[in-house]
Amino acid sequence: MHPMDFEYVSSPTLSDAVRQYTRFAQLGKRPMYFGGGTEIITLGRLHQVNPDAVIDLKPIPETQVMAVQQGQLVLGGSITLTQITDAPWLGEAFPLLQETVHEIADRTARNKITIAGNICGTIFYREAVLPFLVCDSKVRTYGPKRGKERSIHRVFNREARLEPSEFIVQLVTDETARTAPFVHIKRRKAGRVGYPIVSAAAIRIDDRIRIAFSGVCPFPFRSSAIETILRQRGLTVRQRVDQAIQRIPSHLILDDYEASRAYRTFVLANVLEEILQRLGGA
Amino acid sequence: MPKQEVSLSINGEQRMVVIRFADTLLEVLRGKLGLTGAKPGCNNGDCGACTVLIDTCPYKACIMLAVETVGHEITTVEGLHSTPIQQAFADCYAFQCGYCTPGFIMNAHALLQQHRVIDEYTIREWLESNICRCTSYEEIGEAVRTAARLRDARTAPSLDTSVDTQQRRDL
Amino acid sequence: MSEAFSPWNMAHFSTNGSETTVVGHSVGRKDTSLKVTGHAKYTDDEIESDMLHAALLTSPHAHARILSMDRRRALQAPGVRAVLFGTDCPNHTGDPLADRPILAIDTVRYAGExxxxxxxxxxxxxxxxxASIDVVYAPLPVVQSPKAAYEPNAPLLHPDVHTYRRNRAEANPIPGTNIATHVPIRKGHPDDVWASCDVIAEVEVSFPQAHHAYMETPAIIAEIDPDGEMHITTSTQSPFTIPSLIHETFDVNPSQVRVHVPFVGGGFGGKSSPYLEPLVVAASKAVGGRKVKLRCEREHAMQTLPCHIGLEAKVRLGAKRDGRFVAVDITYWFDGGAYADRAVIVTRAAVQDCTGPYRIPHVRCDGFCMYTNHPPATAYRGFGHPEETFVIERAVDVLARQLHLDPLEIRRLNAIRTGDSTPTQTLLTGGRVGNVPGCIDHLKKLMEWDGRAVRREGSRIIAKGMCCSWKTSSTPPNASSGAIVRVNEDSTVTLLSGVVEIGQGTKTALAQMVAEVFAMSVDRVHVVLEVDTKEEPEHWKTVASRGTLLAGNAAVRAAIDAVRQLQETAAIVFQCRPSDVRISNGVASCAHEEKAIPIGDFKNGYAFPDGRSVGRMVIGRGSYTIEDVTPLDPETGRGSPGPEWTVAAQGVEIEYRPADCTYRVLRAFSVIDAGKVIHPALALGQVKGAMNMGLSLASREGYVYSGRGVVTNPQFRVYPIHRYGDQPEYHVVFLETPDEHAPWGLRGLGEHGLIGMPAALASALSNALGVDVNEMPMTSELLWRIQTGG
Structure with missing residues (x-):
């Protein structure tokens, strides 16, 4: 139940979406792009998100693409998490993504949540971004300056960094990274549905482990400093893990109803150790 | 205008209804169409008591706008009649207070329609979307397995198990 | 089986009480088709075009002065008909202690108020x-725990507690303190015998408040007729208490209040005390009596409505070297929250059964229900008993370890039996208490208990834990139930009872009892599933696992009464003695007559073919008032809190991984002395469901308060109750030691599956860790903290 009224338009094309957005903005209204819409609906009920208009991106064909094109996996922003987990071929094409998004919310919710919606969400876990961060994926966006393709790291730093009328059209991932040895681990307070205490996605390319985290801090991140420490020779696994964790400013480590800061740090250490063991970095 | 008259296809009928764009499907079903089988257990996408089918896929009606369903076929619990899963819920005492039951039934019904062969992993993967506080869940699991047998007894067995060949992870 | 209770004493019934054809068998639930088709109507499913809708503004502060409130902008918002503040309806409400304004006045005492x-x-x-109501608050110091509330210098939350209207038998507040009630037990010589103990175990226990998690959030609809009659449709377990509460709150006659209860989507105690009903009545008054609906959002259910009580407790248990218990000293500081509600009676219930089902000659116990700046607490499945069980059972485990005794054997050694007396000095005569040693013996077999609680399997530890539990009802001495049985034209019968169908299936069980008396199929017994306080005979409350006892007795009596009336009329027709008339399978017959007459033909007396008629309309009536309940003495606690004690032995088996302090429950066990199982499938469902709820509560549930006292996890996505697949395997066995007061000897069992689960889980985890686990929820974080001191 959204107490405040809003307009709804669904856009059939990329340019139409930007046009609609601009039109609402020029009228002094606050438009928002709408994918799965689950956050707009739930946070709206609590007066935490109040758009004047929503622009549904799902009808745009480019956002519904799910294909390998010249070795690159192209995923449209409106693809739902269930489409990802249920596509058997993705089990080979991008197994880390499949495993990571499988742990988000529950299956019925995943039928609605879209990949771009999760990445651009207000709720700070945004776990779907983790595989793209470690794979150095590219993001195709569309906005006032039409289409752009940039590194995920330019588009996403803690949260999506987009111009007001810009939205994610597709995520593009090279074969090398997405088929590399991988691990995803998610630890929750209890059960198999819910937010993470720690969610970590990692791949190994040559002797480098790339790793990204959600749930540790109030934003997802990947840190080159942590990755450098994790491959340092001459240190035990435990030493590397401890030093890696020290790289995270402790005041940024979450301390809330899911877990205290101290326990979350303990869980993070265990997760890192398991990742090093499973990816052969030990 | 933030309101519009739309035509929704629900349980095989076309229903004309004036909706606010901000209305969830759950509010429209219950408040404007009198279909109160789907329940507002949390209005937050967490409990699954409002689960309905859009085309053949289960969705939580509290996190879907009514306007998103225009042009699609909506099935609520009121649209099910003597299905195997309803029979099995009765036979297995898979409900007590009954509040979560429509959501569980819709989700399990979709599961039974989409999967010819249903293993424990898949039952859990699907049913952990719904919360029941009364039963021990064992009864609900038994109902799904019973319904699969009832379904198979009603229809000729199929050899097509392709939808179940996806990768399985350990429970 | 049951000899004292024989409703079929009349000649035509089988005199062999153990031969039942309907009772004791699983039959279809009476609410089945409505519930599997989505047609079962709950309060919020009542939707009318002329109905107004209400929304609640609640306090963001746990304790604050209200400096100003301004509704001018809100009154101009589209569609708004009225905005009510506390000053508009300054009535206090609450039972047994009217300590709560309908809406906060001057002060807020919990976040969510x-x-x-x-x-x-x-x-x-x-x-x-x-969003258009402007309220300015000045925060005040927050009382965050019941022990902090007990400190002499704690901020006083209710300085005027002595002025509040109260039921003196039920609430005993101490002015000048935050004590909402104090309940003592003094049995034997608890202060003198400690020197004679060879060993003493001391344990401290605590857990935070928690959510009932009924799936239906409460909804209330109120409307006032032009003649002043108030119609309240609500999701409640206690419809018959609402007229008197409204009477006390608004000074209207109870007879002018009509309460309608459709299906209720789970209660678990959370809907046992009316909470927002007075507010919605006030809202209807504010709009000229128009129909107003309030439906609570889940966040309100978790922050505003009463919850499961929190606790801090200490226990000292002394024993002889051979394991015999000598004395116990327990203090409970319950976290009753900002308003007392039923928390004061939960406190009494815990105190009166504080020893668990053990023979302890010397008992000292003090139960304090404390006011804090947390949400108010109320009844929760088990009503004080999961709480007292957790406390005493932790001490029993520790004592067993100190004495190097098998924890199961020390429980068997001390098990309470017929002839012993309870902490309230109730002598357990006849069938008042179930068979505790029998439950322990069955549990031993069921969980393959061999005295070794722990074994290692590679990197995992497999551990077992067990406990015993008991519960009596804590009803007032006049708790009553009535029933009416009508005979229909088609030779079926209809039962009217005021029991609320909250999922427990009582009305199906009642239909079985009526069918048994009528010696016919349960399909021929209709029940009215909804309750209207002006139509159904009163039933005290649908709580305390009392439905089948109170309403069962009433229904059986009503059925016998109806049968007797049928016999009288039929005897005239058959020209025989009434006792020679046999009523079975929907017909009346007599050994001397060949023809059988359908009972429907006697509905309004019997009309002969020539037009003459004899007899009169058949209306069976029955009622029952609880027996053997007396108030507790305010100094010693001496008294009788309930008619009988259901007992159980329960256990769990877990798999623990020390490396990351995670675990899962593999199997859970309950052996319950049910007296008599009326409906095996329903009984099993009740017990397994309660076990599941108890394990969820014990392992992962609990409010997490901010430093300012706000519940920070008020949604299911951050309050991770059991979902499908989280449950272990459940194993349940019933014993049948009859209670002579109850139909067929049955005992209540709706709560008992839950009661021992927290204690059994704590026992298993303590065994796995080798360190005591005395807190809930038993999350991996707690175990990590205990194991590492972190």
């Missing part, structure tokens, strides 16, 4: 207008 209600044409309009 209602401070305003908006009534509008549409719900979204009311909800939107909430």
């Amino acid at each position: 209602p401070v305003a209600i908006v009534i509008a044409d549409e719900f979204h309009q009311a909800a939107a207008a909430l």
Whole structure:
């Protein structure tokens, strides 16, 4: 139940979406792009998100693409998490993504949540971004300056960094990274549905482990400093893990109803150790 | 205008209804169409008591706008009649207070329609979307397995198990 | 089986009480088709075009002065009909202690407390207008725990507690303190015998408040007729208490209040005390008596409505070297929250059974229900007993370890039996208590207990834990139930009872009992599933696992009464003695007559073919008032809190991984002395469901308060109750030691599956860790903290 009224338009094309957005903005209204819409609906009920208009991106064909094109996996922003987990071929094409998004919310919710919606969400876990961060994926966006393709790291730093009328059209991932040895681990307070205490996605390319985290801090991140420490020779696994964790400013480590800061740090250490063991970095 | 008259296809009928764009499907079903089988257990996408089918896929009606369903076929619990899963819920005492039951039934019904062969992993993967506080869940699991047998007894067995060949992870 | 209770004493019934054809068998639930088709109507499913909708504004502060409130902007918002503040309806409400304003006045005492209600044409309009109410608060110091509330210098939350209207038998507040009630037990010589103990175990226990998690959030609809009659439709377990509460709150006659209860989507105690009903009545008054609906959002259910009580406790248990218990000293500081509600009676219930089902000659116990700045607490499945069980069972485990005794054997050694007396000095005569040693013996077999609680399997530890539990009802001495049985034209019968169908299936069980008396199929017994307080005979409350005892006795008596009336009329027709008339399978017959007459033909007396008629309309009536309950002495606690004790032995088996302090429950066991199982499938469902709820509560549930006392996890996505697949395997066995007061000897069992689960889980985890686990929820974080001191 959204107490405040809003307009709804669904856009059939990329340019139409930007046009609609601009039109609402020029009228002094606050438009928002709408994918799965689950956050707009739930946070709206609590007066935490109040758009004047929503622009549904799902009808745009480019956002519904799910294909390998010249070795690159192209995923449209409106693809739902269930489409990802249920596509058997993705089990080979991008197994880390499949495993990571499988742990988000529950299956019925995943039928609605879209990949771009999760990445651009207000709720700070945004776990779907983790595989793209470690794979150095590219993001195709569309906005006032039409289409752009940039590194995920330019588009996403803690949260999506987009111009007001810009939205994610597709995520593009090279074969090398997405088929590399991988691990995803998610630890929750209890059960198999819910937010993470720690969610970590990692791949190994040559002797480098790339790793990204959600749930540790109030934003997802990947840190080159942590990755450098994790491959340092001459240190035990435990030493590397401890030093890696020290790289995270402790005041940024979450301390809330899911877990205290101290326990979350303990869980993070265990997760890192398991990742090093499973990816052969030990 | 933030309101519009739309035509929704629900349980095989076309229903004309004036909706606010901000209305969830759950509010429209219950408040404007009198279909109160789907329940507002949390209005937050967490409990699954409002689960309905859009085309053949289960969705939580509290996190879907009514306007998103225009042009699609909506099935609520009121649209099910003597299905195997309803029979099995009765036979297995898979409900007590009954509040979560429509959501569980819709989700399990979709599961039974989409999967010819249903293993424990898949039952859990699907049913952990719904919360029941009364039963021990064992009864609900038994109902799904019973319904699969009832379904198979009603229809000729199929050899097509392709939808179940996806990768399985350990429970 | 049951000899004292024989409803079929009349000649035509089988005199062999153990031969039942309907009772004791699983039959289809009476609510089945409505519930599997989505047609079962709950309160919020009542939707009418002329209905107004309300939305609640609640306090963001746990303790604050209200400096100002301004509704001018809200009143101008679209669709808004009224905005109510506490000063508009300054009545206090609450039972047994009227300590709560309908809406906060001057002060808020918990985060989530209602401070305003908006009534509008549409719900979204009311909800939107909430943002236009301006309230200015000045925060006050927050009392965050019951022990902190007990400190002499703690801020006083209710300085005027002595002025509140109260039921003196039920609430005993101490002015000048935060004590909402104090309940003592003094049995034997608890202060003198400690020197004679060879070993003493001392344990401290604590857990935070928690959510009932009924799936239906409460909804209330109120309307006032032009003649002043109030109609309240609500999701409650206690419809018959509402007229008197409304009477006390608004000074209207109880007979002018009509309460209608459709299906209720789970209660677990959370709907046992009316909480927001007075507010919605006030809202209807504010709009000229129009129909107003309030439906609580889940966040309100978790922050505003009463919850499971929290606890801090210490226990000292002394024993002889051979393991015999000598004395116990227990202090409970319950976290009753900002308003007392039923928490004061939960406190009494815990105190009166504080020893668990053990023979302990010397008992000292003090139960304090404390006011804190947390949400108010109320009844929760088990009503004080999961709480007292957790406390005493932790001490028993510790004592067993100190004495190097098998924890199961020390429990068997001390098990309470017929002839012993309870902490309230109730002598357990006849069938008043179930068979505790029998439950322990069955549990031993069921969980393959061999005295070794722990074994290692690679990197995992497999551990077992067990406990015993008991529960009596804590009903007032006049708790009553009535029933009416009508005979229908088609030779079926209809039962009217005021029991609320909250999922427990009582009305199906009652139909079985009526069918048994009528010697016919349960399909021929109709039940009215909804309750209307002006139509159904009163039933005290649908709580305390009392439905089948109170309403069962009433229904059986009503059925016998109806059968007797049928016999009298039929005897005239058959020209025989009434006792020679046999009523079975929907017909009346007599050994001397060949023809059998359908009972429907006697519905309004019997009309002969020539037009003459004899007899009169058949209306069976029956009632029952609880027996053997007396108030507790205010100094010693001496008294009789309930008619009988259901007992159980329960256990769990877990798999623990020390490396990351995680675990899962593999199997859970309950052996319950049910007296008599009326409906095996329903009984099993009740017990397994309660076990599942208890394990969820024990392992992962609990409010997490901010430093300012706000519940920070008020949604299921951050309050991770059991979902499908989280449950272990459940193993349940019933014993049948009859209670002579109850139909067929049955005992209540709706709560008992839950009661021992927290204690059994704590026992297993303590065994796995080798360190005591005395807190809930038993999350991996707790175990990590205990194991590492972190």
